Amino acid sequence: MTELLQQLINGLSLGAIYALIALGYTMVYGVLRFINFAHSEVFMVGAYAGYFLGPCLGAGTIQGGLATLAGAMAICALLGVIIEKLAYKPLRGRSNLTVLITAIGVSLLLQNGGQKIVGANPRAFQFAGPGGVNRSLFPETQLHFRSLTISSNQLIVLGVALALLAGLWWIVHRTRVGTAMRAMSFNATAASLVGINNSAVISFTFALGSALAGAGGVLYAMNYPSIDPLMGTLPGLKAFVAAVLGGIGNLPGAALGGLLIGLVETFVSGTRASTYRDAIAFAILILILLFRPAGLLGRMRVEKV
């Protein structure tokens, strides 16, 4: 029983990070109908932004940690907008395949550029504390409930992810720009006809999605404190799977998909089949898509001719 609860917490804190990244994939898909494969590199840049900002903003305290998180999110939001303006905007109106290949190109550029600039060697995501002892981004303690042990970092990941999800829901459903986003994802041409500035909405979507990926990068690095320029690939792929699993283009679906993938991975890890962890996560995706091609929460739409 304890083991089950412990695995549940492990799985939720991993899944929450996948959920944050998956939201970025799904938002861009909703508005532009293409998969932004450079998203996993924005996640990596988020981790490095946290690494370099941390010492300046006082990592190791709650305020310092939150400031670092916010700083990394801002940098990633900016990066997302720049990527969109330079790489995707000139291709507006071209076939989706062209944009998709460009996205892969941007992803490779960021990976290899990252290796050139910060070096290929992994770095420790730890910050110098008093007395020469390295410490985590946030103050860290272990909480014990009977034989259950929860790291405060895991709770911070869950808390921050929940807060960001709530913030995102508020933006999408309660603000003008959110309404514009939803209108665009429903019908971009009609949205522009009623006076919505498509370009501005797209930029905002990229900023929002990239900021979430940046937060995901910092939280991931905090929980697994060894970062390198190629670190985004696998979590990015998992988050993409999570977005498809939940129904691409659907926000609650992406969050649900992320949590599910995290839970499945963690539970499989604790069994003898642990080496098949990734295979099982992907097999579940195939199964669900066989029976619900639009994903768990995606709505089936009939193509109209």
Added chain:
Amino acid sequence: MSVLLRALRHLGWVCALGPAIVALAVEPIRVGEFSSLTGREAGLGQYTHMGVVLALEELNAAGGVGGRPLVVLAEDTQSKAGESATVVRKLITRDHVVAIIGEGASGRCLEGAPIAQRAGIPVVTPSATNPKVTAIGDCIFRVCFTDPFQGTVMAKFARDSLNVRKVGLLVDVASPYSLGLAEFFRQRCRVDGGQIVGEQRFSGGDKDFRGQLTALKAANADALFVPCYYGDASLILLQARQLGITVPILGGDGFEAPELVQVAGAAANGACFPVHFSTDDTAPRSRGFVERFSKRWNKVPTGVSALGYDTLMLIADAIRRAGGTDPKSIRGALAATTAFEGVTGRIAIDAERNARKPASIVRVEGGQFRFLQAVTP
């Protein structure tokens, strides 16, 4: 004092440059090296390479080998599978090296060394401990102890010194090094009447080990044996302590790198593992090496630095004894090594081309690797 030292260093340069200028006229002896200079195990490759470079500079400062200077052509395997074979082929066919310093990670050494074996170029690996490495053929040597030795030693240490009866294993199934160590540990543990109460697997490069560790915690082991390299080990140590696992965690020589402590911080304290060379060693030869290395690189050497140093020194010694640079006679001279005085101890090459020599077990205390006990084969 420091003025005197600086003057001595300048004198050293003059002495070093003198023969080097003469040597410019003669063709240098080309030695190859393939190593994980970047990527996940870059710490391993970099520290080995620094030892190699130190040996190279000292050899050339002393006039090279047989009046000819040495050059080391270093190739990077990027800590990735698939690179080693390519770079070894390049070293042999394009650079025409007479001997090769092998990759320190067993998996990648197993990939590159067979190509050298086919070409008849001798390979000496500083720290590839898997027994299959030297079994590739008569051209492959090593200057470190082997996995059967360290697996057995750690099982004995767990039982005799830590009084452990029930052990949990966490093994990297993608690494021959990890699988080999786990196998020999398991064998010895069974012989001693110990019990493996849980065994979990992962693939090198994974970041999340909480699932496996939670299952191991539930198995109530007295100690965990986690044979893997420092990159994975540091994350495992960190997550184990976060999950409230307090039992001792034992590892292999792959734990030894400053990155272990940088990433895991206080969670690394208490981890025990065997090393090839302890900086606490008081033998004059070892002391001198630590001093020269620290002066050259502004860093404290790790075990693999000493092994890298010994590897190139042994190759130079073999070339000297062979009386020429024909790879075949260098191979013969390497195989005939009976008492090479290295900084990691006296090295004798046995019939299986392995080095028989003692090891030390260290424990992490306050971020330092403290010498615990010496063990002999």
